[in-house]
Amino acid sequence: MDYKNTVNLLETEFPMRGDLAKREPLMLDKWYKEDRYNKLRKKCKGRKKFILHDGPPYANGDIHLGHAVNKVLKDIVVRSKTIAGFDAPYVPGWDCHGLPIEHKVEKDHGKNIPAKEFREKCRKYAKEQVEIQKKGFKRLGILGDWENPYLTMDYKVEADTVRALGEIYKNGYLQSGKKPVHWCIECGSALAEAEVEYQDKVSPAIFVKFKIVDKNIFKAFNGSIDNNLDVYAIIWTTTPWTLPANQAICVGHDIQYALVKAHNSYLLIAKDLVESVINQKENVDHEIVAITEGGKLEGFKSQHPFYTDRIVPIILGEHVTTDTGTGIVHTAPAHGIEDYQVGLKYKLEIHNPVGDDGSFISNTPLFAGLKVWAANAKVIETLDEKQALWSQSKLNHSYPHCWRHKTPLIFRATSQWFISMDVANHAGKTLRKQALESIDKTGFSPSWGRARLEAMIKNRPDWCVSRQRNWGTPMTFFVHRETGELHPDSYTILEQVAQKIENSGIDAWFDPELTGESLHIKDAVNYRKLTDTIDVWFDSGATHFSVLKRREELLSPADLYLEGSDQHRGWFQSSLLTGCAINGRAPYNHLLTHGFTVDENGHKMSKSKGNGIEPIEIMNQYGADILRLWVASSDYSGELSLSNEILKRTADNYRRIRNTLRFLLANLADFNFANDEVKLDDLVEVDKYALIRLHSVQDKVVNKLYASFQFHLAIQELVNYCSEDLGGFYLDILKDRLYTSKADCHARRSCQTVLYHLTKSLALMFSPILCFTADEVWETIQNDKSDSTLYHTYHQVPVIHDSEMLQYKWGQIEELRVIILKELENKRVEGVIGSSLQADLVIKAEEQLFEILSALGNDLKFVYMVSSVVIEKATTTDVTVIPSSNLKCERCWHYSDTVGSNHEHNTICNRCVENVVGNGEIRQFA
């Protein structure tokens, strides 16, 4: 008789190899045909909501690894929350306005396109990009409302973005002001940072003397000083034309300044730069007579070098260095960002004498009508006449140029709109204060996010929200032609306009037919339409207002915003500010950030280095589940590193998981839970122990690790569990029972009952990460091709009584197993045995362990996978391995003295006879 046919070797449709690259797309087709997202929404109706609000990626270009990491993390959150019993809708979004798209369209169609047509082309381009990215995200297995995403260029969203600005205006935060921007004289317009390129340029470099008019400055110094001599602070500049706009000279608080006697006057220069400045001229006798620190110079007045009616103060600035120049910086707030910022601090006038065409306006003394470049020479000449020039030379340095004209740019103050950080609202609170208070109430993962955001809010300047662009949400205000004031009815006018935008998009505002008159605003003739657009960060920052509040299935504040750490400066902040300015609080309760992707050496990925890896390539080679597993295995609080080796290791882990699940499914192929379940109290003891372990692992993974978004610890716990608890212990010792006991006997049904719980629990626990594989398992175990893990909550693992006692007992048994395995290995190395079933075991054990082991009786040998065990009471624990002298049972491979004792079945043992022709063996413990 061929006893092989009497062994329960089962087959499963669940393939060993995932073949994910090929099969995932087929699964996706099915999922979308079944409309699983909407089906899920119906099933979740009435549950507590969990809102993860999607930060909109910019609609330009194929998805890269960073996108993939971000979306996969979001998906793991959404899926794990869903399975934990929440209603967790996910509405993906896209950021559609803005410069990069304008550039792309300009590049493809030229730049002399009428504005309306230009915007149409931008809209069309953005739409195409959205579709491309959407396809990639869906391929990743991201679950979401892909049929109805939100786009910042949706008419409704555009209208609500306008309304959001209206609310901020109503609450008193919107202000006009001047700010220096990169200005191209040829374009006659402001340039964005991205349109600026740096090229070398030769500029005049001049040292200029500012006479200090306040003799009290000597009190800042110690030393013997001649009070009758004049003091000149020397500044250095490479843009002489900015001197007409000079409002101050700036020193560093901690920098040492020297009073240098030369040419019968005193010069003020940073101590470290004295020689280099004096040496601009030849043979100057000089002597340092006193030293002081910059902090003591604050407030003293000096005389502007050529405008005699202008007295400018010495101020302190953090940007002052002693690398070059004199350690004293000429400050023209209209012509430099740092000058502007320090100017705000000291309330300096932002005086901009330069017109749109780059020439000085008509009321500028000395230089009216001159182009700034021509003015350079004239300024130098004037300084020389006034004897305010110490020296001049040329400097070749890197300087900003227009990327179109390749001509040098200037910094020039222009009228802009700001959301003010420091103006108190009706309740007496500034936006900065509200934002800081909101940060306090927000949760952060990792926790340092709070400090980072806080530092940024504390230091940030007012938010300049106006842009001189075409493809953006318009600032739908009317301003007075002369005063520049907003129309008194702005709030109601804005709502009128918003309604039009809701119907026909932002073009409604740019339509020349839309005028103050056509809207019947008061005093229309004296008001003009603003042509500025809003900073695109405002669009996305206001989505709590334009999306969360508007869509029925969503809520504001959201439970969670989840983005890369760069968004502390970006979306987290723009959302916080609009949230506070509109509603007085942050639009989120918790912020979670992840790092960026780097290679195995921790270097960022870039095309030029050639160390980049494309998500599409990973999915085509390994499959989305591998990519997802990599994301889940990484500690995303720092950088996520990826290389071919890391991918291979990830695929190794995947195979282990998959094979464990396959083994479970295969051994459940003849098991029907409804009919074959063994009641808890009747389970074989080691099966109870396995359930206890499963319960504890699930509790940790679900309630501790998933709940705190520590996915890498969850996956580690799960993989360890599959390897250690299951592969290395439970499943290994179960094989004998599964294969050799009678198919429908209690012993076998007992462990199948546990395998059933195991499979369901594991499939659900893996499903937030391995969404494809888990559902593949799920269809098999449920025997229902249209079921999904998504439609279920975490498995209810049965609770075993006396779990502590059983854990202790089996813990002891497992500990001894380690010693036994080592001893078996020793004998294997000696060549005494091969398979552990060739061994008989003699265990010497202390009293307590002896009792535990003895209680298992005949079942103990199955735990240690040997042919027989003899236990002896002793004072110390000891294990002896003896090769069995019995015959090997052809069927169960145990060595037994009963082999041959049955005449009809003389090649198998009595246990097997019972299992083949009897009622099946009895197992109580293992």
Added chain:
RNA sequence: GUUUCUAUAGUUCAGUAGGUAGAACAUCCGCUUGAUAAGCGGCAGGUCGUAAGUUCGAGUCUUGCUAGAAACACCA
């Protein structure tokens, strides 16, 4: 340059209140051939980025340095 971070075996990660460094995977060796392009066992792998300091004692606390990341700024 500033701010906020990161740095533990080949790889991914643990390391809780400072007390002789852990896991999994991979490598290597062996067993098995009834999870088989699988499974099981065993050995080996680390001066915890670096240098000081605090301490009886530091991967764990402090400081400097180096390398890497993000954001911001700058070249007057």
